[in-house]
Amino acid sequence: AQSVTQPDIHITVSEGASLELRCNYSYGATPYLFWYVQSPGQGLQLLLKYFSGDTLVQGIKGFEAEFKRSQSSFNLRKPSVHWSDAAEYFCALSSGGSYIPTFGRGTSLIVHP
């Protein structure tokens, strides 16, 4: 069975600092991986996705993520966080056989001024 783990429930960073949100997955083959963001009162918005090819993927809002097969990880990064990045971040996985994503529990990002 496939699963996604986001080890950090909350992350607090200062505005301007760098950010890394962790995501680990369990799946027997190469997964399709996604990061979504949910701002207060908004729906989940797709930040970026990895299907194949270059393991470093660029997304919207200055985010990037790196797929590391050896570590079963797909961590999300941003070099300099803005106050507007405060939100809930979800990592998700789907397989070649099913397009329905399996989500992690989410990480809440708090940004201090």
Add this chain to the structure above:
Amino acid sequence: EPEVTQTPSHQVTQMGQEVILRCVPISNHLYFYWYRQILGQKVEFLVSFYNNEISEKSEIFDDQFSVERPDGSNFTLKIRSTKLEDSAMYFCASSEGRGNYNEQFFGPGTRLTVL
């Protein structure tokens, strides 16, 4: 930019009552989905819908749940007799096509509270 909308944003109901959660998917999308997130837990898939029928459902989606596309714009989730454990945030999503290459666009959610 087109978006998925959901109403109401918050619904409070008594245990045993029926509730209907409403969604308006993006107009040219053909695939529709419901997910839920119990507070503090993961977002879980409930059901997908295409061509006026359920195409896939999870084990959560039991006989208490039903979905319908009553007209050309709305997509609804009905819970026949709510239980306390149905309290959750319910997300609707839609996509143009099926498969991982077709992005699912999510609505803002309806928070259901069952008392």
